[in-house]
Amino acid sequence: MTQPxxxxxxxxxxxxxxxxAPLYHVLRRAEWCAPLLVHTGQHYDHNMSGAFLAELGLPAPDYHLGVGSGSHAEQTAGVMVAYEKICLAERPDWTIVVGDVNSTLACSLVAAKLLIPIVHLEAGLRSNDRTMPEEINRIVTDRLADLLWTPSPDGDENLLNEGVPAEKIDRIGNIMIDSFELQRGQIEALAVAEGLGLEAGNYSVVTLHRPSNVDRRDTLGTIVDALLDLAGRLPVVFPIHPRTKARLAEFGLLEKLLGHPAVTLAEPQxxxxxxxxxxxxxxxxxxxxxxxxxxxxxGIPCLTLRENTERPVTVTEGTNRLVKANQLSAEVQAILAGKGKAGRRPDxxxxxxxxxxxxxLRRHAMARAAAAQP
Structure with missing residues (x-):
């Protein structure tokens, strides 16, 4: 490679x-690479500011597609149209897509049709639940990708079972852990729990947003009852998703949480x-x-209110356990009694x-360049 x-x-x-962010910083230091940030703007987020990017040590995006919200079809089509224009005007050598959002699928489709090699970061994850739009995005992106970076052995196995050649798969580990370690100093300095009057190691954190949990009154009511039972044993901090807050209010459940002295409802953090x-x-x-x-x-016990997970290694090796709402109180009691699930960090x-x-990326790019030589 003569040019970066x-x-x-x-x-x-x-x-x-x-x-x-962690990958950008590593690639930015490499003489052989010139990374460019492309923000599709699929999700509007008032916290997506210069301060947030600076916190990660990132510059302003090189390209901002400004697609915004819409249906799955509208978002996917909008990103495709906007990203294709960029690729035709200033063609990249490689496109790296992340995770399972609509933009991941859209940019992969554009790159594949323009014969731009694709890398999928967080490849091979499967919930085996095709009612989840993210699952469709994962499957199609993995079929299009030229290089697949997996976080754990189950990702490798899923891809091999789907016919992906082994030479396309590289297990790199979990890059979100890199993100945490990148931010650890700033995280530890905040002491948010102390500011809420809570004792470290003596409270619980709750997050809920999935339609299967929050869109039906009977299901959400069962979860709220379980959370109130939890609050009777351990203080609860609940950064509340706007969708969840709206459903709690609609179903007349919000006041039950607001009225409990051991429940702290907070804005998304x-x-x-x-x-x-x-x-x-x-x-x-x-x-x-x-x-x-x-x-x-x-190493913190995690109770996940889902029927399945695209991250099964967190259950087989980690501290995670899949539970139903009516099992939550018993699982909490076991954890507080010192009988919770012990786990270890995956490889x-x-x-x-x-x-x-x-x-x-360096190795595969060099191999690809060599194969293209006459």
């Missing part, structure tokens, strides 16, 4: 930037503040994907995934 590789790093929302709460918690109750990983890394969840990813 022009590499597009695609991000659509805050979680994508969290995962892109920036990453550093939220992780300050998480890393000092006794246990976590969630339906999120990323929290299953972070709690396994930190390669060590804060060095970005370095392995960069080396993988």
């Amino acid at each position: 590789l022009k590499v597009h790093l695609i991000a659509a929302a805050r979680p994508n930037f969290m995962k892109v 920036p990453y550093n503040a939220f992780m300050s709460l998480v890393m000092n918690a006794r246990l976590i109750v969630t339906d999120s994907g990323g929290l299953q990983e972070e709690t396994s890394y930190l 390669l969840w060590d804060g060095h995934a970005a370095e392995r990813a960069a080396e993988s």
Whole structure:
């Protein structure tokens, strides 16, 4: 490679930037690479500001597509149209997409049709639930990708079972752990729990947002009752998602939480503040994907209110357990009695995934360049 590789790093929302940041920094230091940030704007987020990017050590995006909200079809089509224009005007050598949002699928489709090699960061994750739009995005992106970076052995196995050649798969580990370690100093300095009058190691954190949990009154009511039972044993901090808050109010459940002295309802937190709460918690109750990983890394018991998970390694090796709402109280009691699930950090969840990813890209790019020589 005589000229530095022009590499597009695609991000659509805050979680994508969290995962892109460690890789951007490693690639930026490499003489063989010229990384460029592409923000699709799929999710409007008032916290997506210069201050947030500066917190991650990132510059302003090189390209901002400004697609905004809409249906799945509208978002996917909008990103495709906007990203294609960029690729035709200033063609990248590689496109790196992250995770499972609509922008990931859209940019992969554009790159594949323009014969731009694609890397999928967080490849191979499967919930085996095709009612989840994210699952469709994962499957199609993995079929299009030329290089697939997996976080754990189950990702490798899923891809191999789907017919992906082994030489396309590189297990690099979990890059979200790199993000946490990148921010750890700032996170530890915040002491958010202390500011809320809570004792480190003696409270729980709750997050809920999935339609399967919050869109039906009977289901959400069962969860609220379980959370009130939890609050009777351990203080609860609940950064509340706007969708969840609206449903709680609609179903007449919000007042039940507001009226409990051991429940703190908070606004959605920036990453550093939220992780300050998480890393000092006794246990976590969630339906999120990323929290299953972070709690396994930190050794914190996690109860996930879902029927399935695209991150099964957090259950087989980590501290995560899948539970139903009517099981929550019994699981909490077991954890508080010292009988909770013990886990360990999965292999390669060590804060060095970005370095392995960069080396993988360098190696595959060189091989591709060599194969193109007459």
